[in-house]
Amino acid sequence: MTSLIRSLPVSGVARSILVLACAAPNLYAALSPHAGWSLAPGAEDLILTGSWSCVSQVAVNANSLTIAANSNFVTPINTSGPKLQVQGDFSVLATLSAPSSTGTYLTLVGTLSTGPAFWNGLKRLDVGTSNGSVSVNYWTGGSANAVAQGFKLPAGTGDPYNLEVARIGALIVVFVNGSEAGRLADPGIFDSGQVYLGFNAAPQNTLMVTALAAAIPAAGASKVSLFSSYLQVAQRTGSGLRDLAGPTGFLVGAAVNPSLFSVDAYALTLGSQFNLVVPENAMKFAETEPARDQYSFCAADQIVAFAQANGMKVRGHNLVWQQDLPNWLTQGNFSSADAATILRDHISTVAGRYKGKLVAWDVVNEAIAYGAPYGPQPSYWLTSLGSGYIDQAFRWARDADPAAKLFYNDTGGEGMGAKSDAVYNLVAGMVSRGVPIDGVGLQMHVTVAGAPSASSISSNIKRLGALGLEVQITEMDVRLPVPASASDLAAQATVYKNVASACLANSNCTALLTWGVSDANSWIPAAYPGFGAALLFDQQFQPKPAVGAVAGMLAPSTGQAQISNGGIVIHGGTSPNVSPGSLVDLYGSNLSGLSLTAPAGATSLPVTLGVVQVTINGTPAPLLYVSPSQIILQVPYSTAVGPATVVVTSNGASSVPAPVNVQVAAPSILTYGNNRAVVENQDNSVNSASNCAAPGSYASVFLMGSGPLDNPIPTGGLASAQPLSAETLPTTLTVGGTPAPVIFAGMTPGFAGLVHVNFQVPVGAPGDLPLQVTIGGAASNQALFCVGR
Ligand code: XIL
Numbered sequence: 001m002t003s004l005i006r007s008l009p010v011s012g013v014a015r016s017i018l019v020l021a022c023a024a025p026n027l028y029a030a031l032s033p034h035a036g037w038s039l040a041p042g043a044e045d046l047i048l049t050g051s052w053s054c055v056s057q058v059a060v061n062a063n064s065l066t067i068a069a070n071s072n073f074v075t076p077i078n079t080s081g082p083k084l085q086v087q088g089d090f091s092v093l094a095t096l097s098a099p100s101s102t103g104t105y106l107t108l109v110g111t112l113s114t115g116p117a118f119w120n121g122l123k124r125l126d127v128g129t130s131n132g133s134v135s136v137n138y139w140t141g142g143s144a145n146a147v148a149q150g151f152k153l154p155a156g157t158g159d160p161y162n163l164e165v166a167r168i169g170a171l172i173v174v175f176v177n178g179s180e181a182g183r184l185a186d187p188g189i190f191d192s193g194q195v196y197l198g199f200n201a202a203p204q205n206t207l208m209v210t211a212l213a214a215a216i217p218a219a220g221a222s223k224v225s226l227f228s229s230y231l232q233v234a235q236r237t238g239s240g241l242r243d244l245a246g247p248t249g250f251l252v253g254a255a256v257n258p259s260l261f262s263v264d265a266y267a268l269t270l271g272s273q274f275n276l277v278v279p280e281n282a283m284k285f286a287e288t289e290p291a292r293d294q295y296s297f298c299a300a301d302q303i304v305a306f307a308q309a310n311g312m313k314v315r316g317h318n319l320v321w322q323q324d325l326p327n328w329l330t331q332g333n334f335s336s337a338d339a340a341t342i343l344r345d346h347i348s349t350v351a352g353r354y355k356g357k358l359v360a361w362d363v364v365n366e367a368i369a370y371g372a373p374y375g376p377q378p379s380y381w382l383t384s385l386g387s388g389y390i391d392q393a394f395r396w397a398r399d400a401d402p403a404a405k406l407f408y409n410d411t412g413g414e415g416m417g418a419k420s421d422a423v424y425n426l427v428a429g430m431v432s433r434g435v436p437i438d439g440v441g442l443q444m445h446v447t448v449a450g451a452p453s454a455s456s457i458s459s460n461i462k463r464l465g466a467l468g469l470e471v472q473i474t475e476m477d478v479r480l481p482v483p484a485s486a487s488d489l490a491a492q493a494t495v496y497k498n499v500a501s502a503c504l505a506n507s508n509c510t511a512l513l514t515w516g517v518s519d520a521n522s523w524i525p526a527a528y529p530g531f532g533a534a535l536l537f538d539q540q541f542q543p544k545p546a547v548g549a550v551a552g553m554l555a556p557s558t559g560q561a562q563i564s565n566g567g568i569v570i571h572g573g574t575s576p577n578v579s580p581g582s583l584v585d586l587y588g589s590n591l592s593g594l595s596l597t598a599p600a601g602a603t604s605l606p607v608t609l610g611v612v613q614v615t616i617n618g619t620p621a622p623l624l625y626v627s628p629s630q631i632i633l634q635v636p637y638s639t640a641v642g643p644a645t646v647v648v649t650s651n652g653a654s655s656v657p658a659p660v661n662v663q664v665a666a667p668s669i670l671t672y673g674n675n676r677a678v679v680e681n682q683d684n685s686v687n688s689a690s691n692c693a694a695p696g697s698y699a700s701v702f703l704m705g706s707g708p709l710d711n712p713i714p715t716g717g718l719a720s721a722q723p724l725s726a727e728t729l730p731t732t733l734t735v736g737g738t739p740a741p742v743i744f745a746g747m748t749p750g751f752a753g754l755v756h757v758n759f760q761v762p763v764g765a766p767g768d769l770p771l772q773v774t775i776g777g778a779a780s781n782q783a784l785f786c787v788g789r
Helices: 001-007 011-022 242-248 264-273 298-309 336-353 380-385 389-400 418-434 454-466 488-506 544-554
Strands: 037-039 059-061 064-068 083-088 090-095 106-110 121-132 131-140 145-150 162-166 169-178 179-185 194-201 204-216 223-228 251-256 276-279 313-320 360-365 405-410 439-442 445-447 468-483 509-513 560-569 583-589 612-616 622-626 630-634 642-650 658-662 698-704 732-736 738-740 741-749 755-760 766-777 785-789
Touching: 037 131, 064 194, 083 090, 090 106, 090 169, 090 194, 106 162, 106 204, 121 162, 131 179, 145 179, 162 204, 194 204, 204 223, 242 251, 242 264, 242 544, 251 264, 251 313, 264 298, 276 298, 276 509, 298 313, 313 389, 313 468, 336 380, 336 389, 336 405, 360 389, 380 389, 389 405, 389 418, 405 418, 405 468, 418 454, 439 454, 454 468, 454 488, 468 488, 488 509, 560 642, 560 658, 583 642, 612 622, 612 630, 698 766, 732 741, 732 755
Parallel strands: 251 276, 251 509, 276 313, 313 360, 360 405, 405 439, 439 468, 445 468, 468 509
Antiparallel strands: 037 204, 059 064, 064 204, 083 194, 083 223, 090 162, 090 204, 106 121, 106 194, 121 131, 131 145, 162 169, 169 179, 560 583, 583 630, 612 642, 622 630, 642 658, 698 755, 732 738, 732 766, 741 755, 766 785
16 A cells, blocks of 8 residues: 555545545535536546645545644645636535534635735635634735625535535625525636635634535536646746756756745746756655655655656755654654664655656765864764764665665865865765765855855865766855845855856766745745845846856857858848848857757747847847857847848857848748749648649748738737738739739748748749749749649
């Protein structure tokens, strides 16, 4: 049984599957919605699929949830597990048991609190029972006080009872055991289109929930689906730190807390900027083994799931530390032999659960004292097991997960000095004894004044490398007195830059992680009162100067970008004439240290790709591709007709400006092979000398250099199919000099800058004939098009 639990990916699910396998009651048989409605597919059992073991203040027992309140209200809201996404009418149903309740509720939140007070911006609806009545309370974000309303509890309502809270049109309707108990006007609680599930128990109440589901009308367009923030895939920007680091295999990471995945800015910054995560706390001892032999992996599993969904690697942190140990262990009066068994089981269970999924484990953390003379760190493990516990832990970890690199991680020994000497001696001894250690983690919790120099860090990394060890910067933050000034932030950027340069200068230094994603979620303000602003992203998840500093180190330095003489032509062609919105090829040298393409799936092109920006007359141009010798960019739609100036800025250094000529329209037919026009025949095949278009059939030719459009497209945006964007200037097309009827001329949906002209092939002499397009009097190149018989 326990091995079954451990081998399944999500503990909440595993637990429930186990329960189902043993007891197998049909959990949602008791839940039927009111007449004409049915359970929403996928939302039939929100206890089973709700990841409730991640929600604090909810006890997950077999097939039920229990919420118990002592002297205060207890209001657990499931923000880390799935929430409902709703369209149209919907209901949430629950089987609730609260004998003689004085206030127990199903709590549905449309919008979470957006400010410091719990009620700021909060849109929340509580429906339940209180002193023998149906009780409804709601908040709409402007006041701490709920609007309260009561209904009569239908006669004969027993315990447990089925509650159904439905949004039907502009009403909230409450059903008890399938019959309506009352209704009220919907104050717009769920206008966000989402519903977080939760409960509320007034002081001295215990609420038990034995079923939970969502329903929709059996007929109609209403929809309910589940969305889990920990499976959210962040849209990539093309210029995240991970995009710069990725091509070289270097890892940039952040410590994470899965309860924050529901904060969109957090999840999106994490997934677009970093390619490595480490749980800030979720894999530590007290979190993973809160009671002896009872493991809790919910939070850690969510982190691994998020990382997998976003193509990120995971570090494990940590298996052995003197902190974060549960009382059952430290106050358990265990014998030395028992303590060894507990540690061995813990390591094999935790490391075993993530076997093959982690790139590294911090096996032992901070085993050398924080202060001089840097002897062994006093700890439960040292006391119970003696100093041999370190070697032993690494051996157990290797057995549990042979693929993970095993690290010793410590603080304050990042540069050369007495602490790092002690770390060096410890790991050198381990290496000489054949202990399976692969690397050393340098935590790097520093201040501007206290940070070691780049050369000191580099020397330390080098001597560890000489032992055959890898190094990772595992927990970097640079705390500042708050509020931080602009010069503090600049000095902080220099510290980040120095550390990144020291790491990147040594091939055995493989990762740089910060201890948190943004200043909004850092441990620093709590651990060091008066300090904060320690990370790369600010409270609003905006990049701080340190991001540019690290990016500059990750992107190989190129020297000044140079645009070749005459090196700017319309994309895919040779003409130096372009038009607003057209794509342009720019050739030169030192344009970018890396080859990068705008992220697939993005709805618009970025103006920064890696550390490269291009401006036309000072306006940033959207970028499709950058490489050392070529850039593909879009001319901003706002560019004025006439001579224009192009500048490439790479790594902060700008090129000498180069000229380009902008016309109202500059048609340039795309070609392949020996000057063949890119044309799609009526059967969607590519026109070629051996695949000619029949006279009278329809074909589409693709070109660059559009003129003005009837439905203008924003700069960087992709053309849409609805509405189509058509040329406003007269567009004509000739095949072998014969005019062809133009059916449509305009932008190709899903692309930026790509024009297509749909025409009817004229009837005339067959053969390879020159095709030419004219937009508003500007004629294109002539390219070959094969007309059949
Ligand atoms: C810290 C976390 O950031 C806090 O949330 C927690 O309360 C205590 O631990 N060195 C380490 C990390 O190795 O595990 C610590 O993390 C920070 C110092």
